[in-house]
Amino acid sequence: MMRLSTMLLLPALLASSCTGDTLWHRYAHVNANGWHDNDTISFDLPAAPAEGTYSMDIELRTTPAFPYRCLCVVRQILLSHPDGTYRDTIFLQTSDDGQNLGGSGVTVQSFAQPAPDFHLSQGQQARVQLFHIMARGTLSGIMDLGIKVKARR
Numbered sequence: 001m002m003r004l005s006t007m008l009l010l011p012a013l014l015a016s017s018c019t020g021d022t023l024w025h026r027y028a029h030v031n032a033n034g035w036h037d038n039d040t041i042s043f044d045l046p047a048a049p050a051e052g053t054y055s056m057d058i059e060l061r062t063t064p065a066f067p068y069r070c071l072c073v074v075r076q077i078l079l080s081h082p083d084g085t086y087r088d089t090i091f092l093q094t095s096d097d098g099q100n101l102g103g104s105g106v107t108v109q110s111f112a113q114p115a116p117d118f119h120l121s122q123g124q125q126a127r128v129q130l131f132h133i134m135a136r137g138t139l140s141g142i143m144d145l146g147i148k149v150k151a152r153r
Contacts, residue, residue, distance in 0.1 A: 021153070023049070027059065027146035034138040041145050043128045048120035052151055056118070058090050058130065059146035060111045066141030068134070069095045073145075075115055076129040082121070089133070090115050108143060117152060 028041045048054070058073060070093050077086040092113045120126065130145055 021150045022148060023054070023151060024149040025146070027061070027144040029144055030142045034140045035132060035142050035145075037132060037134070037137045039131065041130045043130075043147050045126045045128065045149060047123045047125050049122070050151070051120065051122045053117050053119055055150045055152055056115045056128070057112045057148040058092060058115050059144075059148060060092050060094070060113075060142065061144040061146075062094065062109045062111070063141045063143060064107070064109075066094065066109070066139075068139075069093070071139075071142075072133050073130050074133055076131075077118055078127045078129065079120070080125050081123065086116075086118050088116055112148070 024043075024045055026043055028043065030041070031039065056075075058075060060071060070091050073090045073092060075086075075088055075090050079085065090113055092111055094109070094111055118126075128147055130147075132139060
C-alpha cells in the first residue's frame with residue numbers, strides 16, 4: 001500500500017516542482033581560495049527552443065566573510081550560429097546603505113540580480129561568461145555564482 005501511494009504522489013511532486021518558464025538554472029562553485037580577477041566562470045546554454053527574448057538573473061551565494069555591499073560582475077554572452085556578443089556590467093547589491101544584508105539565508109546568503117534581456121534565434125547556442133571587476137584582485141566569501149534563464153512572454 002505504501003508503494004502505491006508513493007507512486008501516485010511522485011508525479012504530483014514532480015509537476016509542482018517544475019519551474020514554469022525557466023529554461024536553464026545552474027550554479028558554478030567558486031574556488032575556496034577566492035575568486036581571482038583572472039578567473040572566468042562559464043555556463044554553456046543549450047540550443048534555444050524558440051526565437052525570442054530571454055531574461056537572465058545573475059545569482060550569488062556568499063558566506064559571512066564576504067565584505068562588500070556590492071559585487072561588480074561583467075556578463076559576456078558569446079553566441080554561435082549566427083555569431084554575436086553581448087557584454088554588460090551587473091551590480092549585485094548585497095546590502096543596503098545601512099549595511100543590512102539584502103539576501104536570504106542564515107549561514108549562506110543568496111542574492112539575485114536581473115541582467116539585461118537578450119535575443120536568441122531558434123537553435124542558437126550561447127556561452128555565458130562571468131568575471132568580476134572589483135578593485136581587489138581576489139574576493140573571499142563567495143561560494144557560488146549562478147544564472148537563471150527564462151523565456152520572456
